[in-house]
Every structure is written in structure tokens, then in C-alpha cells.
Amino acid sequence: MSTTVKAAVFGTGSWGTAFGMVLADAGCEVTLWGRRAELAEAVNSTRTNPDYLPGVELPVNLRATTDAAEAARDADFTVLAVPSQTLRGNLAEWVPVLAPNTVLVSLMKGVELGSAMRMSEVIEDVAKVGQDRVAVVTGPNLAREIAARMPAAAVVACTDEAVAQKLQSACHTPYFRPYTETDVVGCELGGAVKNVIGLAVGIADGMGLGDNAKGSLITRGLAETARLGVALGADPLTFAGLAGLGDLVATCSSPLSRNHTFGTNLGKGMTLQETIAVTKQTAEGVKSCESVLDLARRHNVDMPITETVVAIVHEGKPPVVAVKELMSRSAKPERR
Ligand SMILES: NC(=O)c1ccc[n+]([C@@H]2O[C@H](COP(=O)([O-])OP(=O)(O)OC[C@H]3O[C@@H](n4cnc5c(N)ncnc54)[C@H](O)[C@@H]3O)[C@@H](O)[C@H]2O)c1
Numbered sequence: 369m370s371t372t373v374k375a376a377v378f379g380t381g382s383w384g385t386a387f388g389m390v391l392a393d394a395g396c397e398v399t400l401w402g403r404r405a406e407l408a409e410a411v412n413s414t415r416t417n418p419d420y421l422p423g424v425e426l427p428v429n430l431r432a433t434t435d436a437a438e439a440a441r442d443a444d445f446t447v448l449a450v451p452s453q454t455l456r457g458n459l460a461e462w463v464p465v466l467a468p469n470t471v472l473v474s475l476m477k478g479v480e481l482g483s484a485m486r487m488s489e490v491i492e493d494v495a496k497v498g499q500d501r502v503a504v505v506t507g508p509n510l511a512r513e514i515a516a517r518m519p520a521a522a523v524v525a526c527t528d529e530a531v532a533q534k535l536q537s538a539c540h541t542p543y544f545r546p547y548t549e550t551d552v553v554g555c556e557l558g559g560a561v562k563n564v565i566g567l568a569v570g571i572a573d574g575m576g577l578g579d580n581a582k583g584s585l586i587t588r589g590l591a592e593t594a595r596l597g598v599a600l601g602a603d604p605l606t607f608a609g610l611a612g613l614g615d616l617v618a619t620c621s622s623p624l625s626r627n628h629t630f631g632t633n634l635g636k637g638m639t640l641q642e643t644i645a646v647t648k649q650t651a652e653g654v655k656s657c658e659s660v661l662d663l664a665r666r667h668n669v670d671m672p673i674t675e676t677v678v679a680i681v682h683e684g685k686p687p688v689v690a691v692k693e694l695m696s697r698s699a700k701p702e703r704r
């Protein structure tokens with residue numbers, strides 16, 4: 369009987385492809401599902417993903433298909449790597465073909481608009497599975513760096529630690545070091561809110577506000593993330609880890625981050641429409657800033673930076689005015 373771990377990855381964008389490569393490098397047999405036949409064909413014939421990771425050679429034990437049933441067949445892990453706002457619709461189509469005991473793995477860093485649900489909650493809702501069948505991979509993982517096999521650590525989170533350990537060993541390579549975690553709520557919020565703070569830092573960078581502003585936004589951004597997390601039952605220490613501080617620092621300091629770049633363009637004076645037009649990939653914070661704020665309001669949590677990002681991105685507030693307002697909030701102790 370074969371002991372090779374099988375993984376299906378739904379989504380052939382930058383992170384789906386790069387994480388598929390990680391799984392394949394760790395010894396799994398990987399099938400990527402993508403919507404477009406020409407991209408699946410290119411992956412199989414050239415061993416590259418020319419649209420999302422040009423120049424990166426993909427392992428031979430990774431192949432692509434447009435057939436969801438073929439990708440899902442016998443998969444120990446079914447990895448979901450589509451935009452957060454399309455997950456519900458996409459997964460509903462895939463549920464009938466999922467392998468019976470497969471573990472569903474979320475790579476997404478977002479919160480659903482309307483329901484304010486985290487991605488693992490959407491998965492449980494749509495696939496009708498328990499928490500022990502849903503895992504999350506998160507942390508400072510810029511896809512292009514991982515695809516270049518540059519060293520990175522990550523968190524694999526599941527309420528069932530044994531499941532997290534199985535996934536940990538399925539994706540552990542010399543360049544990708546996953547740690548296990550059982551605080552799924554904290555890990556998911558860390559990933560979703562860092563995109564919003566990444567937008568804020570990008571806006572400040574675009575405006576030329578300097579490194580003190582950046583340090584202040586990162587730290588106060590983490591404080592409001594932890595506040596929301598605690599209100600939702602997360603362990604505050606999770607936000608000091610890879611899923612919190614680690615990812616926030618990578619996102620807020622890298623030109624590879626789509627959220628940071630999106631914010632920088634806005635801060636330089638581009639309009640929202642101009643910024644959207646030059647953004648080729650998913651910048652989750654643009655939509656999730658609204659759902660994160662919605663979640664915060666449902667739990668009476670104050671998130672002034674998130675509120676400011678929503679005002680700039682969706683309500684047309686000029687960044688200069690927003691900065692003045694943020695700086696003139698009433699004085700308070702740091703830890704309250
Ligand atoms: N890129 C990264 O560095 C990175 C790292 C960690 C986590 N993430 C998270 O992973 C998730 C996916 O991001 P990505 O970077 O792969 O995005 P991407 O924009 O590179 O790719 C998105 C993929 O989803 C597909 N897609 C888009 N709309 C779809 C729809 N309606 N139905 C089905 N498929 C659709 C696209 O064709 C593409 O294959 C996001 O939540 C992101 O925050 C990304």
C-alpha cells in the first residue's frame with residue numbers, strides 16, 4: 369500500500385502554486401486545480417506557472433488539471449487558495465467531489481464580507497465538517513520568496529493538534545519550517561488584519577511619513593489585532609508569534625506585498641480606480657478591511673487604524689485628513 373501523502377491544491381495563483389511546490393518538495397504527490405486549461409497545460413508541459421511565478425521550476429511530482437474531481441481524488445489534504453470573497457461559491461462546487469476524510473487547509477487571509485466569518489468558519493459551513501477537519505497555514509510567507517526556496521517559518525493551525533502535526537510533516541522542507549498551533553482564531557485574525565495594517569503602512573510610506581510612523585502603525589496595528597482576537601477568544605500570545613508580528617513585519621516591509629504596494633500607490637496620490645487597475649493579484653485587505661471592521665463592531669472592539677483604512681479606501685477620505693484625525697484622537701494609556 370502506498371504511503372505517499374496526496375494533496376490537492378485548489379487555486380493556481382501565486383500562493384497556491386508556491387505552497388503546492390512546498391508540499392511536493394516535502395514528498396507529497398500534488399495536483400493543482402486551476403480554472404484555465406492553458407495554464408494547467410503550461411504547468412504540465414513547461415514545469416512552470418508563467419502567469420504567477422515565471423521562471424520558477426516546479427517539481428515533477430506536481431501536476432495541474434482543470435478537473436476538480438481528478439484533483440480531489442484520494443487527497444489527504446485539500447488545500448484552498450482562492451480569494452477569500454470567492455471561497456464560499458468555489459467550495460460549494462467542489463464539495464461533491466472531495467475525498468471522504470480529507471483535511472481542508474485554508475491558505476486564505478481574509479474575512480468574508482456580509483457574514484464577517486473567518487475562512488475556516490466558511491469552510492466548516494459549506495463543507496459541513498468539524499473543526500478537526502480544517503487547518504490553516506499562515507505566517508510571513510511572501511509567495512515569491514518561498515518559490516525561490518528562500519528560508520521562511522510558518523504556522524499550521526488546527527484545533528486538533530494531531531492533524532496539525534500531520535500537515536506540519538507534509539509541508540516541512542529545508543527552506544520551509546512550519547510550527548504547529550491550536551489557536552486557529554488567533555492565527556486567522558493575524559493573517560487577515562495584517563493585510564489591513566499593511567495597507568495603512570503602505571499609505572504612510574507613499575505619503576513619505578517616515579519610519580517612526582511605520583513603527584507606530586505596526587505596533588498599534590498589532591494592538592488592535594490582539595484586541596479583536598481576545599474578544600473572539602484567541603490567545604493574545606498568538607499575536608506575538610509568526611501569524612501575528614511575523615507576518616505583519618514581512619508584509620509591512622516588503623515591496624513584494626500586494627497590500628503594502630496597494631497602500632503605497634494610494635499614499636502617492638493614485639485614485640482607488642487607478643490603484644485597482646495596476647493591481648494584478650489579490651490584495652485581500654482592500655475588501656477585508658470592511659469585514660474586519662464589521663467583525664470589530666459586532667464585538668464592540670475599537671480598531672482606529674482599520675477604521676481609517678476603510679475611510680480612505682472606501683469612503684474617499686484624503687489620507688492627509690485621515691492622518692490628522694488619527695493623531696488627534698484622545699490621549700490614553702498604551703495598554704488599555
Ligand atoms: N501571494 C502570497 O504571497 C500569499 C501568501 C500567503 C497567503 N496568501 C493568501 O492566499 C490567498 C490566495 O492568494 P494568491 O496570492 O494565491 O492570489 P493570486 O491573485 O495570486 O491568485 C488567486 C487565484 O485564485 C483564482 N481565482 C480568482 N478568482 C476566482 C474565482 N472567482 N473562482 C476561482 N478561482 C479564482 C485566480 O485565477 C488565481 O489562480 C489570499 O487569501 C492571500 O491573502 C497569499
Ligand SMILES: O=P(O)(O)OC[C@H](O)CO
Nearest residue numbers: 507508509510625626627
Ligand atoms: O502580498 P500580500 O500583501 O497578500 O502578502 C502576502 C503574504 O500574506 C505575506 O505573508
